[in-house]
Amino acid sequence: MSLRFIGIDPETGGGNCPAVWVDTVRKPEPELLFQGWLADAATQAECLRDSPRPDTEAIVRLPARMVPLIREACDAAERAWVR
Template sequence: MTLRFIAKDPETNGDHCPTAWVRHEEKEIVFQGWLADAALEAECLATGPIPDNEGVIRLPFRMIQAIREACDVAEGATVR
């Protein structure tokens, strides 16, 4: 399996929660998050277009540790 689970939102109710994974073979970090609303997407578009195969997602600050861990795993570092 190429998808390695890292963590879910630590304040999850167990359903519909932000999640982080790493795909080593594809050299990707994968996130599940909340979709941006139209206003946030419009703000993001101010810095450039969003291609049809990309999207803007939101992750809560409480996911920072999971994001760091995903980065460490992706780099092959020892995870704390």
């Protein structure tokens, strides 16, 4: 796996921060990876009404201030995607 680190939450002081990566060699297409805070039980229950969640998935929270990093990750994934 070759991950490209995009960045961490700009308002945190270091470790244990929400973060974003792109796996540019994943096939058939690149994937985005997110580290965030685990959603609480009430939030998870609300999300489950819209989309069932298997054991291999998680619901995480990322602060909106990370939108520029998420955009950068999306752009990197799109550039890496050979269609």
